[in-house]
Amino acid sequence: MQYVVGTVTEFEERRAKIVQIGNRTVGVFRINDEYYALRNYCPHQGAPLCAGKVLPNLSAQDGRRVDVDEETWFVACPWHGWEYDIRTGQSYFGADHPPARGYHVSVTAEPAGSPAPGRSPGPFVADSYEVRVQDRYVVVDTSRRPDRPPR
DSSP, X not given: OEEEEEEGGGOOBTOEEXXXXXXXXXXXXXXXXXXXXXXXXXXXXXXXXXXXXXEEEEEESSSSOEEEEEEEEEEEOTTTOOEEEXXXXXXXXXXXXXXXOOOOOOOSSOOXXXXXXXXXXXXXXXXXXXXXXXXXXXXXXXXXXXXXXXX
């Protein structure tokens, strides 16, 4: 099913517009003039996921300088701060929230397909939906889901 959820002028950059689609609420995000949709439900413990903060990927390469990746954006669950990639719904552990006890590791090359420095895929994936702009209307398609990265 396809749903018109508003005109492009109704969407603020880097903020979710929460819409009702059938029996579910969905957060539609405008990031760098691209549109993404996630179900407004955190698979971790059921929080209203899209009410969380929208954050760019941050990484510290040398321990002093912070790099901001304006291409990779996350929404942080308002209950526990669990972060989900807005494009795919994949959860990630940040460097300050490791999934288990941390150990010193040396890495000589970044693995292919790694989503962002300093992050490891988590066990949860939020539902995401395809979004497109059609004649200045933002349309969410719940019948197809975007491809998700391999786990």
